[in-house]
Amino acid sequence: MTLEDVLLQVESGTDKALETLKEYCRFPTISAHKKAQPETAAFVRRLLAENGFEAREYPTEGGPNVVFGQMMVDERKPTLLMYQHYDVQPVDPLNEWKRDPFDPTIQDGKFWGRGCGDTKGNLIMQLLAVQAWRAVEGRPPINLKFVVEGEEEVGSPHFASFVHANKEILKADGATIEGGDHLHEGTPKIELGCKGILYVEMVSRTASVDQHSSYAAIAPNPAWRLIHALMTLRDAKGRIKVPGWYEDARRPTARELRFLKSSLFSSQALKGFWGVSEFIGGDNDFELLRRLIYSPTCTICGFVSGYIEQGTKTVNPAVAKAKIDFRLVPNMKQEKQLAKLREHLKTKGFGDIELMPAAEKLESAAISPSARVVKAAIKGSIDAYGREPEVWPWSIGASAHGFFNEVVGVPSISGPGVSYDGSNFHAPNENIRLTDFVGGSKHMAAMFARM
Template structure:
């Protein structure tokens, strides 16, 4: 029988040991964007896992190493794949930190360091939860498998091929990703889906080289060519004008709408945080939430052409480039939208524009009533004393959780144990002692409930 008070007491009796493991892991840099410390950190995580009673190994991928592990339970009828990532964001600007980003210094109840929450604190919550259950003789009848990515912070480019190559080894009945932190004011969360992404670069060309701007009377201007092409992608009402773009898009169903209505949302606070006085199209409240999670986007994220330095230069640019990003919702696909974009440009007379794919991630959404979703919801209510915020999908995109579940064909959920306002991707990222220790109990409760309560 899982008794939360006993589990929490066990964790707090070993708090110093667990916190030292966390500090050791934070002190090992693992900056995927820079390739800094990746092999060393993967080896460290694998050693921690083996010392805690799991079988772990470091597996090479096309990019940074991946850590695979297992804790087999004889006679178990279910398998749960637990995932997170060991790579971190670059710490720059280092001078903006209160201390060395990899020193894991304590300031009050906070442990400061790059990766403290994202995601080394979350990753260790998984490992220590399993260790606690083992030490207390509470390991439930469920096989546990582990997958820790080393490229999450750079979009996990090697993960699709890795999953295909190790599909049999990673076979499971559900996926749980533990990453990020609680929502304000300390409310746990469950994400059951994420948006997809297609990022492209469009390139237009004029003359063979940059020319004196007086030649604009006779030679095409690449910048104007690109601007005219971009102007066809959206109408004045912010609707994407690419043919077929919205065909697969569906509104939220009744249960999804109920969860949308329950999400904490304050228009004024959101607008203040975003630095705007109103949302696009004048939407507010539920309509704003629905647009955020259920509508795809087309966003110009960068423009490059000509001269942008100080003063004036008489130049006719020969080349212009634009970075364009599409956030996609379930039932859209990056490949489909890329094809639609090419056809749209051709149809509007821009067949000469080059379209180059930069990144692509499929959208995903898991069932709202799966066993793993129920386990997270019940454990959150037990450990944190409140119902979690349930997001049928998240506005961001990434190759964790529900994306992995979709690839493996099983339900998935994403949750996290860090504190609200944990300064993700920013200087002075932190986790608190209380959130770390309580997070271990939370993950232990989720594992137990998935095996024994959720059906």
């Protein structure tokens, strides 16, 4: 009964692991401010080395080091690759934090501090699983690799080139990406890939200076022009009107739909949380979830033109800008969709509207539910939690899956990790529940056995 012993060992090792997590979370590694990156990378490398990994730092051109570690126990055994990042989001507004974000605290059954959920806690939780195996069996039952970068929170601008240059060392039979989370009542959740994102800024400039709005009868207006252009992109029900947009979009399989049928997703909860009275697509939870997962989207994340402060200003503006977020489902690729968008705008007579894609390189990715890593994650959930996890075909958010699935060819999943749907990622008072930390670690320990 090795696994049972290992799971018990995870519990015994938890307090010490949480102390290590405190140390890790004290580094104020805000990548947006380029803070504390070298010392945090060194800490991660030492941590991996102390836990039996061959570990080294890989410099990137103009970015912080990527830490890579591996523990090859037996070449005939499968290999699991774990991706994390050692950077965190900025902490403002600081006055909304109940505690110092970089002086982590345990209170009320929770661990509080910036990065504990996203994703410093996941690395320590995974190492706890390794420690438990080493304590009980001397070594883990499979080969393990860690890759930990320092710029995920600013869109991983240097990670792509690291991955392309180091495909060989990243090879594995499966990968886990960051954390994922648990539902509020504790159900673990896994996702078999992610959506991709194409984020573009559209700019209409119709003059070099603003004009008095009394001239609007003859002077062109960039906000009107941008609105006319936007109207060619999407209809009122959210369907994207760019020709061929859906061509490559992956469609649901019967097996994926079965996962969704058993989902605990509740649109009612979201409505209450957001204060939304009606969802696009009605009130049927299964249909809404299907839509959420399989629909490419075209969202106005921001729009600005002219005078936007209190009161009136009679101005015909010179410029209007929109920030548009296209979520792509698996098989749709950024570059191809961007080319379709450009072509469409040109065809519709909006070639004057500037189209600037963001540097973000996160591509969509999906893997088969039959992949070894998926099966291991589901079995591991039964071992660790006594039940099957909630399975989503892929995450509706964008993540690093594309780098592994598409570039290296390693099928990847996310979750359940250490967090839950109240973890306040990117927000004040980031926290994880200690039960999820323990559950996540047991799940990893079990996954090692089930790979």
